[in-house]
Amino acid sequence: MTTPAESAIAHPSAHTDGTPITALVIHGGAGTIGRAQLMPEREASIRAGLNRALDAGHAVLQSGGSARAAVVAAVVTLEDDPNFNAGRGAVFSHEGVNELDASIMDGHTLQAGAVAGVHRVKNPIRLARAVMERSPHVMLVGDGAETFGKSVPGIEFVDPGYFHTNERWQQLQAAKAEEAAGAASPPSAHFGTVGAVALDAHGHLAAATSTGGMTNKRWGRVGDSPIIGAGTYAIADCAVSATGWGEFFIRLNVAADICARVTYRGDSLQAAAGEVVMRRLPALGGDGGVIGIDTHGHIAMPFCTEGMYRGWIQPDGSRGTGIFADDGCHGK
Numbered sequence: 420m421t422t423p424a425e426s427a428i429a430h431p432s433a434h435t436d437g438t439p440i441t442a443l444v445i446h447g448g449a450g451t452i453g454r455a456q457l458m459p460e461r462e463a464s465i466r467a468g469l470n471r472a473l474d475a476g477h478a479v480l481q482s483g484g485s486a487r488a489a490v491v492a493a494v495v496t497l498e499d500d501p502n503f504n505a506g507r508g509a510v511f512s513h514e515g516v517n518e519l520d521a522s523i524m525d526g527h528t529l530q531a532g533a534v535a536g537v538h539r540v541k542n543p544i545r546l547a548r549a550v551m552e553r554s555p556h557v558m559l560v561g562d563g564a565e566t567f568g569k570s571v572p573g574i575e576f577v578d579p580g581y582f583h584t585n586e587r588w589q590q591l592q593a594a595k596a597e598e599a600a601g602a603a604s605p606p607s608a609h610f611g612t613v614g615a616v617a618l619d620a621h622g623h624l625a626a627a628t629s630t631g632g633m634t635n636k637r638w639g640r641v642g643d644s645p646i647i648g649a650g651t652y653a654i655a656d657c658a659v660s661a662t663g664w665g666e667f668f669i670r671l672n673v674a675a676d677i678c679a680r681v682t683y684r685g686d687s688l689q690a691a692a693g694e695v696v697m698r699r700l701p702a703l704g705g706d707g708g709v710i711g712i713d714t715h716g717h718i719a720m721p722f723c724t725e726g727m728y729r730g731w732i733q734p735d736g737s738r739g740t741g742i743f744a745d746d747g748c749h750g751k
């Protein structure tokens with residue numbers, strides 16, 4: 420028989436009075452986000468988008484919903500917002516198409532789902548969840564993923580033109596012009612991938628990530644975002660979603676490495692995320708950031724780029740959004 424003290428230890432996601440705690444962190448991508456270039460209206464629109472996503476995820480958690488449902492609700496909101504490089508507003512490939520990637524992992528069940536290179540699915544994160552819940556697989560790509568999606572109720576298909584925004588089109592033209600002039604476009608200039616991590620009232624964690632990838636990508640390039648372990652990972656006591664130069668995140672298996680440090684070494688989430696993002700990633704030549712959460716509702720949001728769009732609601736209800744390094748919890 421467990422004593423009240425033991426059950427408090429068994430359920431670390433409770434306040435001392437026994438009421439369950441919840442927490443949510445989201446990101447809208449890391450990269451070169453210059454204060455001077457970010458117009459006030461644009462900044463306000465981005466912060467409003469982050470707040471809408473926080474509200475959507477938080478509403479799920481407040482009503483006792485699961486962490487997996489909360490991260491999907493938050494990411495869907497960001498996919499629908501053209502400010503971010505996911506869903507509508509995704510970047511263009513070299514061929515001028517939007518190829519979308521997404522993944523989700525449930526830390527309680529260790530189930531995971533991912534899709535890569537889809538063109539017509541309005542909310543790729545919903546399809547990733549369907550792969551997790553309704554297929555025997557973890558990852559589906561391209562046409563096959565879309566064929567599977569047609570059999571799933573609630574997966575909305577759109578004309579590929581739905582994803583097109585003029586701003587992303589211009590970014591592709593600029594990247595191609597730079598390429599033609601012999602300069603490789605700096606990967607850190609591309610940002611806007613979205614993600615969420617959540618702790619629900621049952622003490623369970625989940626992580627989700629969705630992206631259009633990198634501008635001017637070609638040859639069916641797939642980054643870290645749909646790779647379980649690299650861009651998204653969740654286990655019982657740690658959940659992480661990443662954004663940045665995907666090739667480096669894959670090579671360092673960033674999200675899983677952070678969680679392994681927490682689980683096997685007993686590192687705090689902050690220390691583990693800081694070590695991987697602020698030291699190992701730049702040492703290899705990569706850049707980007709992550710958001711992470713543990714079962715106590717501790718959060719981490721380190722990034723080694725100029726900025727990372729991010730938002731958080733902590734167990735005590737305090738919330739905020741940040742863009743630059745000096746406006747909230749950089750390296751925390």
Ligand code: ASP
Pocket residue numbers: 448449609610611612630631632633641642643644661662663664665666
């Ligand atoms: N990680 C994404 C990718 O490499 C891009 C990003 O986060 O901006 O596809």
